[in-house]
Amino acid sequence: MLDVTPAYLLAKTPLMFQAIERFDFGSLEYQRLFSNASASAFQHPDWLTAFYRHMAPAHGAEPLVITGRDGSGELQLLVPLVRHTKGDQNGAIEYAFLGVTDYVCPIIANGLTVGRQTSRHFRACLGNHAGLRIGPVHHSHLSEWRSLLMVEPSTLDFGAHAVRYGFPYAEWRRTNLRPHRAAALDRKARKLVQTGGLQLELVEPGDARRAMAAARDFRTGRFPADPLQTPHGLEFYTDVAANGARSGLARTYRLVSKDGPIALVFGLVDGGCFRYILLACDYGAHARSSPGLLALDRVMAAWAADGGTDFDFTIGDEPFKTGFGCVRTAMHEFRL
CATH class of the missing domain: 3.40.630.30 (Gcn5-related N-acetyltransferase (GNAT))
Incomplete structure (x- = not known):
């Protein structure tokens, strides 16, 4: 059973962070947050609902969803994670990736600034979990992760490819x-x-x-x-x-x-x-x-x-993508 971190009010910050094992991605509050955030389609309610319904159980991975709420209880930040419970990865935490989520990013309400104190409390909410892996991260989401994790990423050996019409x-x-x-x-x-x-x-x-x-x-x-x-x-x-x-x-x-x-x-x-x-x-x-x-x-x-206006061939450096006029963007990974 996943240990759930109790919610607590952060000093000098309007957010309360909580690590929970169940979250309804079809809920109105998540739909509101997603529509008011600069997330990608891979964080859409339909994608995450299906991910936790089918992919996570098949991989022996328990949901670990980090939520950040303001003083009135409004959802302002969410990071969808999983914790592995079997095999060599037992106890390791990663983003809700499992080989299918091409772009991982935190879902942060537009206008919300993640400062150093908020970042420290976010990491405290995660606890002392070994092997936290956040990736693959598109270049356009680097700044959000840097602010939240306070570490620098490594560059992966594959890129993403897209073309603008x-x-x-x-x-x-x-x-x-x-x-x-x-x-x-x-x-x-x-x-x-x-x-x-x-x-x-x-x-x-x-x-x-x-x-x-x-x-x-x-x-x-x-x-x-x-x-x-x-x-x-x-x-x-x-x-x-x-x-x-x-x-x-x-x-x-x-x-x-x-x-x-x-x-x-x-x-x-x-x-x-x-x-x-x-x-x-x-x-x-x-x-x-x-x-x-x-x-x-x-x-x-x-x-x-x-x-x-744009056609994104997503991750992978297959040669045929060059033939469609794509531009390569580096992909990254964060580890704690």
Whole structure:
């Protein structure tokens, strides 16, 4: 059983910190905090609810949620963590990551300044836990973590990759995909259209389970330690895809021909940015058509047509991202 740190009023600070083992991320108070904070889509209520429902139990990890409330009890700060209870990591604490949360950041109400005293009391609330790990941290969230943890990060050996659209989109595409790549993708798309049609669909909430099951099958044997190949990973992504489609957090795109799905792309909506997370393709039937690149190209066009301004390929230094005109951003990790 997780030891829960009792709440206490911080001297000379308006916040009360508490470490708790249960928190309702679907609650109105968390929704208010999230909408008034500079967090990412990976801290959305639907993402964290699904994370603690499916991922944490499967990894033998207990929830450890740090909350900071002002004098009137209003939630002003939250850090979602887990504590491992099994194996070599027994007792170690990390952010709610477990291999699926690409960008980790504290959820801090806009306008709240985290000073040194607040930071000291935040760390006191954590207690003397060994092996606290906070990562992966995007460059844009470094200042918040520095203020809260009062330590410097290390740089990880992988980066994040994103591209900002120019307009009109067709002109931007010709420049950023480079003429030979754009032409090659267009040729392959035309062949598929001629042989069996080609259409990009947006998966509805009720179809999310079938789409994720197809994605799992397409990805079988292709990626080591793929969360989607586990029962809990499939449930997690299905949960986020279905509930996220209703709330506006997530989109699952399906590229289909007359013979069925060719590829699926799943990601999170974060303002004007689409954060791509999963790609699954029927390489057995369509390997020569570059189905992954075709699907990403079509999804990028669809996102731009919907008013999107940025396309984030998230973490990992796969070479294909350079071909889409991405800019690399360093990723970091904090340890206590």
